[in-house]
Amino acid sequence: MKKPLSLIKIKKCNLEFKIPFRNTRLKVLHDITVNVYKGEFLVFLGPSGSGKSTLLRIMSGLEKDFTGEVTYDKSVTPNDMSFIFQQSALFPWLTVFQNIALGLIARGEDEIVIHKKVITAATDLGLGKFIHSFPHELSGGMKQRVGIARALVTDPKIVFMDEPFSGLDSCTATELRKELLRIWEEKNMTIVLVTHLASEAVELGDRIAVVSTRPANIEKVIVNPLVRPRKNRTKPFYALEDEIVGLVKP
Amino acid sequence: MTRHHTHTAIYQSRLHLLITFLFIIVPILFLLLFAQFTSVTLGDLTVDFTTSIIRLCVAYFIAVVLAWALALAFSTGKRSHIALPAFDLMQSFPTFALVPLAVLTLGATNDTIIFFLVITIIWPILFSTINALKLIKKEYWEVADVYQLKGYKRLRYFLFPASVPGVVTGSIIGLGEGWEALVATEIIMNTNFGLGNFFQTHSEQGFITALGIMSLMLIIFSINRLIWTPVMLRVYHRMEE
Numbered sequence: 001m002k003k004p005l006s007l008i009k010i011k012k013c014n015l016e017f018k019i020p021f022r023n024t025r026l027k028v029l030h031d032i033t034v035n036v037y038k039g040e041f042l043v044f045l046g047p048s049g050s051g052k053s054t055l056l057r058i059m060s061g062l063e064k065d066f067t068g069e070v071t072y073d074k075s076v077t078p079n080d081m082s083f084i085f086q087q088s089a090l091f092p093w094l095t096v097f098q099n100i101a102l103g104l105i106a107r108g109e110d111e112i113v114i115h116k117k118v119i120t121a122a123t124d125l126g127l128g129k130f131i132h133s134f135p136h137e138l139s140g141g142m143k144q145r146v147g148i149a150r151a152l153v154t155d156p157k158i159v160f161m162d163e164p165f166s167g168l169d170s171c172t173a174t175e176l177r178k179e180l181l182r183i184w185e186e187k188n189m190t191i192v193l194v195t196h197l198a199s200e201a202v203e204l205g206d207r208i209a210v211v212s213t214r215p216a217n218i219e220k221v222i223v224n225p226l227v228r229p230r231k232n233r234t235k236p237f238y239a240l241e242d243e244i245v246g247l248v249k250p
Numbered sequence: 251m252t253r254h255h256t257h258t259a260i261y262q263s264r265l266h267l268l269i270t271f272l273f274i275i276v277p278i279l280f281l282l283l284f285a286q287f288t289s290v291t292l293g294d295l296t297v298d299f300t301t302s303i304i305r306l307c308v309a310y311f312i313a314v315v316l317a318w319a320l321a322l323a324f325s326t327g328k329r330s331h332i333a334l335p336a337f338d339l340m341q342s343f344p345t346f347a348l349v350p351l352a353v354l355t356l357g358a359t360n361d362t363i364i365f366f367l368v369i370t371i372i373w374p375i376l377f378s379t380i381n382a383l384k385l386i387k388k389e390y391w392e393v394a395d396v397y398q399l400k401g402y403k404r405l406r407y408f409l410f411p412a413s414v415p416g417v418v419t420g421s422i423i424g425l426g427e428g429w430e431a432l433v434a435t436e437i438i439m440n441t442n443f444g445l446g447n448f449f450q451t452h453s454e455q456g457f458i459t460a461l462g463i464m465s466l467m468l469i470i471f472s473i474n475r476l477i478w479t480p481v482m483l484r485v486y487h488r489m490e491e
Contacts, residue, residue, distance in 0.1 A: 062392050083396040089389035092491045093411035103397040105407065136490035150397075 007076055007158060007190055008036040008059055013068035015054060028054050029066070030215035036158070036192055038073075041184060044194045045201040046211030047250050052194045053086075053162050055216065059192060060160045076158065079107065082151035084161040088143040090135040096122065096146050097131045103154040121153040125179065141172035148176070152183060161193040165200065177203060181228070198244045203232055210247045219247050273472040280468055284461050290452070299469070301443040305360065306432050309367030310425060317372050318417060321379035322409055334380070341373035345431070349438050358439040363432075370431040375420035382416025383409070411488075418485050422478050429470060 013032040016025045028051040036042055036059070044052045057063035058070060060083050082103070090099045097118055098105075104114045122131055125145045135143055144164060151159055165173035181204065184191055195201055201208045202224065210219040222244065226236055281299075285292035324333035345366060356362045394408045436446020445466065452458040 057392075060396065062395060078398060081396070083392070085389050085393070087389065089387070089393050090491075091390065091393070091408065091411070093414075093488050094407065098407070102393070102399070102407065106398045106400070106403055134488070134490075154397075 004037040004040070005073060006035040007038050007073045008192075009069070009071045010034050010036075010055075010059065011069040011071075013055070013058060013066055013070065015051075015058070015063070015066040027215040029058075030217045032068070032216065032218060034209055034218055034221070036190060038157075039188055039190055040206045041191045041193070041204055043201040043205030043208045044192070044211055045198060045205075045208055045244060045248065046196065046216065047213055047248060048196050049214060050211050051214050051216035052211045055211070056160050056162055056192065056194050079154070080157040082154060082156035082159045084144075084147050084151045084159065084164045086163045086166060088135075088140075088147035090143055090146055090150075092135050094134075095131070096127060096133050096135070096138070099135070099146055100127075100149045100153055102150060107154070117153050118149075121149040124183070125149045139172075141168050141176065144168060144172075144176060148180065148183075152187070155187070156189060158190045158192065161191060163194055163196065166195070166197075173200075180204070185228075198241045198248065199232060201244060202226070202237055202241050203230055208244060210244060213249055219249075270476065273475050277465065277468045277472050280465055284465055288455075288458050288461065290448075290458060295448070295465075297443055298445055298448040302432055302436065302445040305363050305444065306367060306425070306428055309364045310371055310421070310428065312364070313368045313371040313424065314375055314417065314421065316368070317375035317379055317420065318413070320376055321383055321413065321416070322405070325380045325383040330380075337373075337376060341377070345369055346434065346438070349435065353439055358441060363435050363439060363441070363444075366435045367428055367431055371424040371428045374423035374427065375417060378420030378423070379413050379416040382413045382419075386412050415485050415489055418478070418482050422474070422482070426470075429466070 011033050013029055014027075015029040016027050018025050032055060044055060046052045054063060058066055060081055061078060062083070091102070094102070100118045100121055101114050104117060109117075119128075119131070122128055125148060127142065127145055127149060130138060130142060130146075135146070138146065144167075147164070165176055168176065177200065180191075191204075193204060205224050208222045208224060210222065211217070212219050222240075224240065226240065230237060281295055282292065284290065285295060320333075320337075324330050324337075349366065352362050352366070356365075390408070390412065394404060399408055432444075433446045433449060436444040437450050439446070440450070441447050445462075448462060449459060452462065
């Protein structure tokens, strides 16, 4: 069997934060070693405050103050990576259109191309009617859709997602997870998602890396045996969820 | 790229329109009555007021551009560790202590007055803009980094809009101090035109001085209500998440 291509290799990654105004340091990550394979949906699951978001920031290049190695496959450039934030992080002074277009504007794409791509991405995520709205005029779910559209409009190879559904009501979160899976399958990209919900990890992940409490380490990487589309009210689903919950230490 | 503007109704009712109209009419009427009941001509009043407001506008424009540039350059990173205490020291310096020296070396010119106005107005704008930039959420910096916003595009789509509330707040405070500095500098420099000249000429006529102060307050109040209040409301509304 052909070995899958590693887009990101993380080797013995450690990180400590200096606590301001105190002469102490907080160890956040301890000897993290993990690979991200091309086309997979990798989920990091761990308790709140364990350091999984920090790990995601390291992988995406946002956090640089660490020791260890993070290497990218030669086919991956910074422009090939996108990030979906927990609270959508839309610029409040820009319209939905401008927020989605941000990555394309930064790349100096042609105006006509930007317009076409933004309208396509917005329509795909049900944002067609809100294209001229400002973020404060949108619901939490709609804002997160804009965040997803902004991340996907540049056709990234890797998308990092930091608990993107945690601030949403369960119905909206369920709906968005379905849409995310549809888009992931259509676009054949790699997704790295961080969550503290075992059910979300089982529903979405090809592999689930269970992260320990701080300082974070990888307890175990579980290959999800459930076939897609996954039904989340079945015995195998619950069994896997229980197994994972057993590994997560609060 | 295509810009899409949202149209906001400025006047929400006839009463609103009427009140706005009154903010323009009342100061003019007051000046007319002022001229009618005193020995001061409307022409003199207009010349003095126009001269002063032009000086203030020029100084404000220079101060806002300088403050914005300095704030963008020195608000974050290692440079801010040196720049911020230096700015604090400079803003604490008693500006008027330099006026006699400036008059002696540069003369009592428009440029000298504008220079003193700039070094009075700039500090509130600078510190308020720095504060606005420092308060930008970490996620917004990360968005700008992830999407590789650099150079002019980083300024246009991220740093300029994020710092606008600071510029507006600083402008309101700075111009408040600017009016005071304007009159004081014009009096100290003994200029031929301007509000300072007006107050100095009529310094022994209490009634005229009182009317002059009332007119000035009415004008400042009207400018605040007509320009700064709507600008501030709009800017803060635009920053809502």
